[in-house]
Amino acid sequence: MRELVTGARRIVVKVGSSSLTTASGGIDEQRVGELVDVLGRLATGGREVVLVSSGAIAAGLSPLHLPRRPRDLATQQAAASVGQGLLIGRYAAGFARHGLQVGQVLLTADDVTRRAHYRNAYRTLRKLLDLGALPIVNENDTVATDEIRFGDNDRLAALVAALVDADLLILLSDVDALYTGSPSDPSSRRIAYVETESDLQGINIATPSKSKVGTGGMVTKVEAARIATGFGIPVVLTAAPLAGAALSGDEVGTLFRPADSRPAARLFWLAHATAPRGRLHLDPGAVAAVVARRKSLLPAGITAVDGSFAAGDPVDLVDAAGAPVARGLVNYDAIELPALLGRTTGELAAALGPGYEREVVHRDDLVLL
Template sequence: MSPRSVISSARRLVVKVGSSSLTGSDGDIDHDRLVSLADALARKHAEGTQVVLVSSGAIAAGLQPLGLSTRPRDLATQQAAASVGQGALLAAYTHAFGMHRITVGQVLLTADDVTRRSHYANARRTLERLLDLRVLPIVNENDTVATSEIRFGDNDRLAALVAHLIDADALVLLSDVDALYDGPPSRAGTSRIPLVRGPQDLAHVVIGGSGSKVGTGGMTTKVEAARIATAAGVTTAVTAADRVTEVLGGEDVGTIFLPMGVRGRSRRLWLEHATTARGRLIIDAGAVAALVHRKKSLLPAGITAVEGTFHDGDPVDVCSPDGVRIARGLVNYSSAELPSLLGRSTRELAADLGPEYEREVIHRDDLVVL
């Protein structure tokens, strides 16, 4: 099967659209663009494809009602704009898909939610059930409650992680640029890159762009999202929103990134790509070998130093004696509690402090080796 036919024949498909593709010159939501996107996805839905839409635009939709001309820089105002705009955006999608008798469901995610074991399973279960019921989920980051420390950072990365979460066949990233080019698209002589087989195909490509005045992404974030998705075995396409019908039909538009990994769900991809470390644990050489080679959990005996301020359940980086990051995981102790436990066995800690201390600092299920 050709890479483009993987997109057109996908049984389960994630499509991401950026704010710049949904807004007009005034920064407000352009309903004609939104309806055109909904029409294209509705056709795939009618063919039996399970479609998940990851949509930016909540903050953009809130700008005009709040009297703002550009995306706010401070987090509090972004959250206020998202609060105002999220309802308007969902109402527009509900109406547009309703014209095709398709029910939509809103799913708001935060990175903090879906990296914790029970929440990750719940997010996956919710999306699976919505798809089973022939509902079209509309996913966005929960900007109204996300903080600067617990954000996906952009919806391109969120879409890649959602594609992995639901074991999608393909991911399509839509923006205002029609493909990845071997140089700045505005420069004469640059050419579209139709196919990326692996990192070697991008070794000499200059990738830039920081997104529009209403968005946060650019081609850099799309290439990074493609790297995450293809590492999870998901074929990925990048093209312009106005070419959505063509790319979903398997036509030669945009850029296709071939999968490099094996499909299959694992929270560890989320731990690696959806979290920001709140601190660091420095470990000795023996603990490095236990984590990397023997696939063990991290115990207090192997930790030599604690850096940063964090709480039980927060993501932290695990570093070798020379400070090189080797893993990331969710810690079971706070930074205030942990220093007094260093270098001691769990059996000794349980005897001195009680059975609740006979636990790992980071359990293997909550640890990803980088």
């Protein structure tokens, strides 16, 4: 399985705040330099590298005399405004030693959840790689609001890996691998491979980051691995100081085996890179039709509508208990649907015209969750 690592040509590397900064905030020059040297050698050796880097807020803490990561959004944005320039400056100087130009790409959740923005982000990243530059991606913390934040860069890295059609995703943190329990517990053992979801059964991964500067934890990293491997991309989880060893194929960290086939990019985008604008409540018959028989959703099977959305927006399809069973692109505005519920398409066409003889969500625009 390590051949999945050594044979990868296009690699996305994600590094967390705690791996780049000091405990009190501020950039750790040595850590950044070591990571740059590893990735610089990789890029000059004929591989394409995209770096997803946290650390903007953390890098701004010390210059602004902030003792810890602030909780309020305005101060976080101020710290990011100061820190992002410092961080990209260090990267630019470091990669220049290897003869490499870097390109900064700042994204919000909207940039990967709205289809038009998603395509534009792809074109930018693709052109940077074509021109021989090394893209450095981060969430645009200076403008992101609570409603449009990723919350951590692990999910962003997984989506970027799928966006650029990567061959490998490396998740770097302050923990060297996934363990059966707390890494500090002597009875815990390192999990070298995760081949199927069953390999994660019984493992306590609900441990948040203890860093004063980071936001993620093992939960977000495993979820990112699920997203990427679901798109057929292998994932290695390890500590930043072991990045060189991991990229050389050494037996370090945890390797998540990818799915055997990649889903259609459009359906992957719908499942993982969209935020639902509303919810359609389905009766049991409609749930069975959509989930078991992979049918389109018709007005007759909908019992209620939540949210404010327009035709073409993503919505969640939920069962009687309110649990999402699918996500799809809706063909009606939210304001239109209440008058259509429980009625057949034939009835609607006769009463309102042939334009209403259509699915609420077509099966080609629907993905099961």
